[in-house]
Amino acid sequence: MAPIAASRQQFDEIPTVVGIFSAFGLVFSVSLFAWICCQRKSSKSNKTPPYKFVHVLKGVDIYPENLNSKKKFGADEKSEAKNKSTMPKNSLHLDLEKRDLNGNFPKTTPKIQSSPDLENLSPKHFVERKKDSVSPDSLKSITSLSSEDKQDKLGTLFFSLEYNFEKKAFVVNIKEARGLPAMDEQSMTSDPYIKMTILPEKKHKVKTRVLRKTLDPAFDETFTFYGIPYTQIQDLTLHFMILSFDRFSRDDVIGEVLIPLAGIELSEGRLLMDREIIKRNVRKSSGRGELLISLCYQSTTNTLTVVVLKARHLPKSDVSGLSDPYVKVNLYHAKKRISKKKTHVKKCTPNAVFNELFVFDIPCEGLDDISIEFLVLDSDRGSRNEVIGRLTLGSSAEGTGGEHWKEICEYPRRQIAKWHMLCDG
Structure with a gap:
């Protein structure tokens, strides 16, 4: 009978040993999991997130112009304070998080004002060269036009061109438009936006957001096109189509601007330009085919x-x-x-x-x-x-x-x- 009692005592001690090992294993697993989570969190906080995309085209990635290697999202507070002091008010960098999926601003409407880049240009931003730009005297003459002349004119488009040799990218900044005609007869305003196409291949098509109820929209949107060599710039043509959004029917075409890039030198820096908006050139043929x-x-x-x-x-x-x-x-x-x-x-x-x-x-x-x-x-x-x-x-x-x-x-x-x-x- 003694051997049987001894064996029973040994079997009774087995669950106690298993419970102790299980408890140690559970504590070890929880500690390891907590350590891994802390390591991942610290690595994410130290890691700088990539750039945010403004637009994604077919085969073309478009970044905001105001983001460079020093101005990435997730920077420290000091760098953010410096960046905010140097960036313009309606900068695209500050407005990205307010947009919806369509690129529109749901609640707030932008102030109707001229682009700050046109009034206060400094050499810190870029080397400025003006070609057919508007002088203060010409701006006064535009605002003092008679009502008959305003009916004939479709407004002026302001934009800038630049080529980034480091990234081999062609940069177009659509700044603003002034003096657009009213396409809505009831409110005597328009809801303008701009569609831009690079001709002749029409591979790159972009458009700005819609600005509600304004005849002087300040877009200030930058589009960067990668993969375009500088030698090919002379063969391209920019086509700007200015439209007014209509919720219930086809969007109204205000006019267009055609810019051949032949003879335009972009090697010295950014080029500020303006062009008069003309009526859309639709060929009136004897037949439609x-x-x-x-x-x-x-x-x-x-x-x-x-x-x-x-x-x-x-x-x-x-x-x-x-x-x-x-x-x-x-x-x-x-x-x-x-x-x-x-x-x-x-x-x-x-x-x-x-x-x-x-x-x-x-x-x-x-x-x-x-x-x-x-x-x-x-x-x-x-x-x-x-x-x-x-x-x-x-x-x-x-x-x-x-x-x-x-x-x-x-x-x-x-x-x-x-x-x-x-x-x-």
């Missing part, structure tokens, strides 16, 4: 087969001379749209080949109350797409549209193709 359409009406299945084949001689929709056309097809029954389709976008061509087929189900017997509309549009990533031309086919259509519709009604199950002239959108 032609569209080749093939139609086939299947009376047995009551379907209409539409093939968008080609487009040719499309007019230019912007100053680059090249459009990115696509075709939108709308099917109407008794003047009510019941179906819509669209083709793919063809890049940079006035003569596009689509070869895309669409099949529409007809809700009634016959094609008497059916009509089909073709809209040729220019795809624009930066703003709303512009209508290049329009074509309507139906029983009430005139010209080739009515003849083509009559033929497919008389000869069902036959694919009939015809060229049609596009009319203004």
Whole structure:
């Protein structure tokens, strides 16, 4: 009996030993986890965060101009105090955190004032060179224009150009616009913003935020384009489109500014420039181009087969001379749209080949109350797409549209193709 009692006593001591080791293991694990968290927190506090992005383009990163190697987010209090004393009031560095996802300011509206860079320029910021800039006398003459002259003028755009040889980047600062016309007749104001494109390739498209209810917007936004060699600058052209935002319809085009960079030297520092805003140069051609359409009406299945084949001689929709056309097809029954389709976008061509087929189900017997509309549009990533031309086919259509519709009604199950002239959108 003695050996049995001794073994039982040994087994009773095992849970006590396991509990002691478990307690030591738990304390060690908690201590290790707390130590790791403290190390990570200290490393994050000592590490300088990267730059904040202002815009991110396709293949192009755009940083704020006011951020350099010494002005990074997360700096100490002394450096921040020095930076705040030297930076302008409406600097882009101070306004980033107030923006929403669209780049707008939800609550506060910027003061209507001229850009401080135009009035108080110092050699600390950059080496200034003025080309066609506005003198104080000319500014007085602008403000003292008569009402008739103001109606004819569309305002003045102020901007600066610079090339950063260290980063191999082209820098454009859109400062402000003055004397814009009122596009809203009720409030006699505008909601302006600027869309900028680098021509001729149209790869780089940016736009500023919308400033509400002002005719003298101070944007002061800087866009930096990386990957553009200095030797290529002379071949580029800057296109500024000044628009007024409209919540309920297409944005109103105020005017445009076209700046060829040939002959402009940026090797000596930043170049301050201003240009008069002119009316948009849309070429008024005798025709809007032609569209080749093939139609086939299947009376047995009551379907209409539409093939968008080609487009040719499309007019230019912007100053680059090249459009990115696509075709939108709308099917109407008794003047009510019941179906819509669209083709793919063809890049940079006035003569596009689509070869895309669409099949529409007809809700009634016959094609008497059916009509089909073709809209040729220019795809624009930066703003709303512009209508290049329009074509309507139906029983009430005139010209080739009515003849083509009559033929497919008389000869069902036959694919009939015809060229049609596009009319203004």
